[in-house]
Amino acid sequence: MKLFGLTGGIGMGKSAAAQILAQRGVPFIDTDLLARKIVEPGEPALAQIEQAFGAVVIGADGRLRRDELARIVFSDSTARHKLEGLTHPLIRDRWKREVDQWRAQQKKVGIVVIPLLFETGVEKEFDATICIACSGATQRKRLSERGWNTEQISQRLAAQWPIEKKIAKADFVIWSEGALEILTIQLDRILAQ
Numbered sequence: 001m002k003l004f005g006l007t008g009g010i011g012m013g014k015s016a017a018a019q020i021l022a023q024r025g026v027p028f029i030d031t032d033l034l035a036r037k038i039v040e041p042g043e044p045a046l047a048q049i050e051q052a053f054g055a056v057v058i059g060a061d062g063r064l065r066r067d068e069l070a071r072i073v074f075s076d077s078t079a080r081h082k083l084e085g086l087t088h089p090l091i092r093d094r095w096k097r098e099v100d101q102w103r104a105q106q107k108k109v110g111i112v113v114i115p116l117l118f119e120t121g122v123e124k125e126f127d128a129t130i131c132i133a134c135s136g137a138t139q140r141k142r143l144s145e146r147g148w149n150t151e152q153i154s155q156r157l158a159a160q161w162p163i164e165k166k167i168a169k170a171d172f173v174i175w176s177e178g179a180l181e182i183l184t185i186q187l188d189r190i191l192a193q
Helices: 014-024 031-037 044-053 066-073 077-104 136-145 150-158 163-169 180-192
Strands: 002-008 028-030 109-113 128-133 172-175
Touching (some): 002 014, 014 028, 014 180, 028 077, 031 077, 044 077, 066 077, 128 163, 136 150
Parallel strands (some): 128 172
């Protein structure tokens, strides 16, 4: 099986690529979705996060208050590293188990979408890496369309490597500036190899 790690900056098109993969029937795992699953009520990570950051990050319904946790961790790199230390090993374990199942099923190709692929040093787990990128102006526009203010955008961008550094380390680069069809063509070319 050929295993790809797909990364890119926040707001650069990773989710769009995942939708294309789903339409193609290509097995993929989006680690952002895994990150949401491991903090559901009853999951050990949720209790660990509450212990580390206080009851303020848990809502009255017992669910993680993502906005409050983001406010804490994106304004304090020590807090962010603490959160990553709690969640990243659990996320990694889950995607690796899924990849093992793909191998057992003799899938030809699989893709794991990991926003912090290079930052966490897991690129060695993959046969090749793909970086999805766009201009900084387009990225900021996309993030502002999510309702984030300038400070929130800057904090999140500071938590990741500059896109130029990710591009330099990637085996393949997809430029997501244009229409979705262009993104699709680029992704199809990589998968065809």
